[in-house]
Amino acid sequence: MPDDNLLQVRSIAAYDDNYIWLISDKHCAVVVDPGDAAPVIQYLKEHHLTLTTILITHHHADHIGGVANLLAWCASQGLAKPVVYGPAHEDIAVVTERLIESDIVSIASPASVFTVLDVPGHTAGHIAFYLNTGHQQHIFCGDTLFATGCGRLFEGTPAQMVDSLGKLKNLPDQTLVHCAHEYTLSNIKFALTVEPQNKDLLAWQETAQAMRRQGVPTVPTTVGHEKSVNPFLRCEEASVIESVKQHQAIKDTDPVTVFAHLRSWKDTFKA
Numbered sequence: 001m002p003d004d005n006l007l008q009v010r011s012i013a014a015y016d017d018n019y020i021w022l023i024s025d026k027h028c029a030v031v032v033d034p035g036d037a038a039p040v041i042q043y044l045k046e047h048h049l050t051l052t053t054i055l056i057t058h059h060h061a062d063h064i065g066g067v068a069n070l071l072a073w074c075a076s077q078g079l080a081k082p083v084v085y086g087p088a089h090e091d092i093a094v095v096t097e098r099l100i101e102s103d104i105v106s107i108a109s110p111a112s113v114f115t116v117l118d119v120p121g122h123t124a125g126h127i128a129f130y131l132n133t134g135h136q137q138h139i140f141c142g143d144t145l146f147a148t149g150c151g152r153l154f155e156g157t158p159a160q161m162v163d164s165l166g167k168l169k170n171l172p173d174q175t176l177v178h179c180a181h182e183y184t185l186s187n188i189k190f191a192l193t194v195e196p197q198n199k200d201l202l203a204w205q206e207t208a209q210a211m212r213r214q215g216v217p218t219v220p221t222t223v224g225h226e227k228s229v230n231p232f233l234r235c236e237e238a239s240v241i242e243s244v245k246q247h248q249a250i251k252d253t254d255p256v257t258v259f260a261h262l263r264s265w266k267d268t269f270k271a
């Protein structure tokens with residue numbers, strides 16, 4: 001089994017608000033969703049790391065845009081070609097290993113084992129990667145779950161997204177949530193509009209604002225934390241249902257109905 005002491009998980013900032021996640025031991029690295037190659041190459045050079053594996057959650061350009069340049073750079077260094085894993089249900093030319101729910105990605109270096117979850121909704125074939133080192137659990141969830149928010153429904157249905165978020169919600173509470181964007185402060189503004197009395201959320205706003213003032217990423221958060229502050233994981237809470245009802249008449253209080261209204265409310269919300 002991989003040893004936590006050997007594996008490090010780091011975020012690399014890219015574009016305006018993207019995070020590329022990098023998992024490494026002392027010598028080798030895995031990257032998740034490298035939308036841009038340049039900051040990854042810089043990190044690999046600075047830390048003398050060999051890139052062995054690229055994991056892709058979905059087809060959007062800000063998640064796959066750097067793959068071709070990373071492969072070209074590795075080739076120019078005389079390094080072995082990294083293996084590129086991605087969703088089976090999306091057509092992504094750079095992906096060579098196509099994955100579905102429950103597939104296992106077993107990597108020799110850095111020694112790590114990822115389990116695949118199908119999480120459609122943001123895109124039709126979106127997947128997430130779960131890593132359990134024995135000491136710490138991690139979920140790399142792309143644009144499905146964000147700190148205090150969730151991805152827009154570009155291709156999937158509310159029912160699919162509720163099911164996908166349910167899978168993430170069922171992970172152990174201490175699981176670190178490695179999402180792909182720094183959207184936290186604006187997500188908190190919306191969440192407080194939905195649940196102005198949520199004490200955990202009010203405390204989180206203070207903490208997150210202080211982190212951003214210091215230029216510190218607000219992610220990863222944890223599954224347990226998200227369950228207490230993220231309205232999209234709280235569609236069965238009376239406070240969330242009541243707030244959605246106040247905003248718009250709803251035909252029933254089924255979690256899918258509540259989620260669908262909450263998501264479209266957020267889509268037009270001005271922070």
Ligand SMILES: [Zn+2]
Nearest residue numbers: 058060122143
């Ligand atoms: Zn996306």
